[in-house]
Amino acid sequence: MNQSVIKALNLLNLFDEKNYELSLKDIANRANLPKPTAYRLLSALEAMNYVYKIKENEHDSRYRLGLKLLELGQLVSDQLEVRRIAYPYMEKLAYDIQEAVHLVVLNHQEATYIEKVESNKAIRLYTRIGKSSPLYIGSGPKLLLAHIQKQKQEEILNLAGNTINREKMEKELRRIRTEGYSYSIGEQDENTTGISYPIYDYRNNVIAALTVSGLSTYFEGDSLQQIKAKTEDTAARISRKLGFRGFVQGVVDSS
Incomplete structure (x- = not known):
């Protein structure tokens, strides 16, 4: 079973009605992943429109679920x-x-x-x-x-x-x-x-x-x-x- 796919899909489960927007740091901490790994997985999800990124500044990016899920x-x-x-x-x-x-x-x-x-x-x-x-x-x-x-x-x-x-x-x-x-x-x-x-x-x-x-x-x-x-x-x-x-x-x- 492809562990990268499982890890990427698990990131989607971090979002809910109380957490519809999460920062890269939040996601990495909640998933217990290094930030570079979380960023790589999120980039793959973003490319497929499963999430989209809101960049507030060069040090802080936040993510929301994408329209592909809808x-x-x-x-x-x-x-x-x-x-x-x-x-x-x-x-x-x-x-x-x-x-x-x-x-x-x-x-x-x-x-x-x-x-x-x-x-x-x-x-x-x-x-x-x-x-x-x-x-x-x-x-x-x-x-x-x-x-x-x-x-x-x-x-x-x-x-x-x-x-x-x-x-x-x-x-x-x-x-x-x-x-x-x-x-x-x-x-x-x-x-x-x-x-x-x-x-x-x-x-x-x-x-x-x-x-x-x-x-x-x-x-x-x-x-x-x-x-x-x-x-x-x-x-x-x-x-x-x-x-x-x-x-x-x-x-x-x-x-």
């Missing part, structure tokens, strides 16, 4: 909100279609499953909350990949290298954006199918994928069409609850 806190808040709002809708969807329902969000260069409602079927898929997956495997991850900024998308595809067919993947991502949903067959688990629709926030950004998955034999014919229609409608309703006001095909009302 940005990260908002991301956490958004994820907690979508999870809280989505859960009762996910429960109803799982009951209606008798398949497992997941909530998937972007987590740096991966997709992470942050909520799940199991199906009542005897045969169940093994998935867990907290599981992460590459963004090019599975319907939920691919849906998220299709809606991120082009530059970041290119970086992720470049990192995937020869593990994917680049031309085929880019074509699929275009299809996802055009048709509004994603699907996968046997990509994460053999003989399984996944269908995903986007969840939007009040800024009209895709912040999560609502994913249903189960044995491929249940995702055929009329059953498949029903699953798609109900999943699309549920994703639209969750988006409305999050403040999205754009057009979402499939939503009947704003309840």
Whole structure:
């Protein structure tokens, strides 16, 4: 474990509602570090906008928490909100279609499953909350990949290298954006199918994928069409609850 990283992050814990501003001397003393070491760690945090420095004179610098922490806190808040709002809708969807329902969000260069409602079927898929997956495997991850900024998308595809067919993947991502949903067959688990629709926030950004998955034999014919229609409608309703006001095909009302 990188001790420098741990020491730097521990410096952030020195700030609280009673100590929103601390001098270099205060920080070094509270962290039991030499001043040069504390200064080096603070400089690294400052470069990443986790703290910012107020220099009162050449001998005295004071520090406050930076706006990067506010940005990260908002991301956490958004994820907690979508999870809280989505859960009762996910429960109803799982009951209606008798398949497992997941909530998937972007987590740096991966997709992470942050909520799940199991199906009542005897045969169940093994998935867990907290599981992460590459963004090019599975319907939920691919849906998220299709809606991120082009530059970041290119970086992720470049990192995937020869593990994917680049031309085929880019074509699929275009299809996802055009048709509004994603699907996968046997990509994460053999003989399984996944269908995903986007969840939007009040800024009209895709912040999560609502994913249903189960044995491929249940995702055929009329059953498949029903699953798609109900999943699309549920994703639209969750988006409305999050403040999205754009057009979402499939939503009947704003309840």
